[in-house]
Amino acid sequence: MKNELSPLLVSAGLNEYEIGLYFDLLKSPSQSIFELILRTGFDKNQVYRAFERLKSLKMVEKTENGIEARDFNFLVTELENKLKKNSKLINRLKKCSTFLSVIDQDLRDFQILDTQEKILEKYIFMSEVKYDTCLDFGDLNDFIPTIGGLDPAFKFRVNRFKKGSNNEAICTTTGAYAACIMRKSDAEFYKSRIDLLKIDFKDKWIIFSDTNDYVLYNDFEDKENPTSVIVKSKVVADMERSKFSLFQKNLCAFS
Numbered sequence: 001m002k003n004e005l006s007p008l009l010v011s012a013g014l015n016e017y018e019i020g021l022y023f024d025l026l027k028s029p030s031q032s033i034f035e036l037i038l039r040t041g042f043d044k045n046q047v048y049r050a051f052e053r054l055k056s057l058k059m060v061e062k063t064e065n066g067i068e069a070r071d072f073n074f075l076v077t078e079l080e081n082k083l084k085k086n087s088k089l090i091n092r093l094k095k096c097s098t099f100l101s102v103i104d105q106d107l108r109d110f111q112i113l114d115t116q117e118k119i120l121e122k123y124i125f126m127s128e129v130k131y132d133t134c135l136d137f138g139d140l141n142d143f144i145p146t147i148g149g150l151d152p153a154f155k156f157r158v159n160r161f162k163k164g165s166n167n168e169a170i171c172t173t174t175g176a177y178a179a180c181i182m183r184k185s186d187a188e189f190y191k192s193r194i195d196l197l198k199i200d201f202k203d204k205w206i207i208f209s210d211t212n213d214y215v216l217y218n219d220f221e222d223k224e225n226p227t228s229v230i231v232k233s234k235v236v237a238d239m240e241r242s243k244f245s246l247f248q249k250n251l252c253a254f255s
Contacts, residue, residue, distance in 0.1 A: 108213075213233060
């Protein structure tokens with residue numbers, strides 16, 4: 001057990017003194033720090049530092065029986081939280097990397113959105129900017145839960161309709177949410193053309209338009225850490241409009 005656990009604890013960030021102190025306390029409680037110094041043979045400063053670190057991780061505690069070792073569930077929780085934080089960092093770096101080739105002068109807005117509140121705010125914003133036709137592409141069905149359900153999607157459609165703009169959407173997946181949004185009667189009323197293109201573009205939904213240079217990229221492959229990017233760039237918007245036009249040539253009817 002010790003041979004298996006030691007390298008794991010090293011990988012988790014504990015040093016040799018912290019690990020040695022922890023294993024010593026697993027054998028039996030200690031009545032004092034001084035006793036631990038004698039038992040382990042470690043320098044007293046190393047013992048004090050190791051004890052404080054283990055206490056902060058809730059791997060040891062003082063009880064009526066003395067200083068005792070506890071499990072390392074708190075350490076596991078801390079590692080899980082770091083993993084989530086690093087996952088967000090990795091996503092943000094990926095998003096930045098994607099747009100490094102865009103000429104700096106053309107990139108008039110660039111924001112990374114990594115909370116549902118921020119994503120929802122910019123999603124509604126995209127329904128309020130001025131354009132003639134809103135263009136959408138990707139996995140609408142799995143995007144709906146990312147913004148909190150159908151209500152925001154309905155609000156988006158109403159806002160766009162009030163602005164007098166049309167809508168053209170190409171969906172790469174089907175499902176209950178998409179079917180609800182894309183009912184034929186509603187599509188006709190809200191001046192929407194809805195099509196299905198069966199390609200592998202799951203967990204991404206792009207919103208842009210024919211006459212405005214804002215583009216909202218939504219990536220929800222990591223369901224716990226969805227990340228969106230809003231960009232204002234003619235270069236980027238023209239690229240998406242060109243791809244959308246190309247995809248329109250390969251459509252089949254949405255059902």
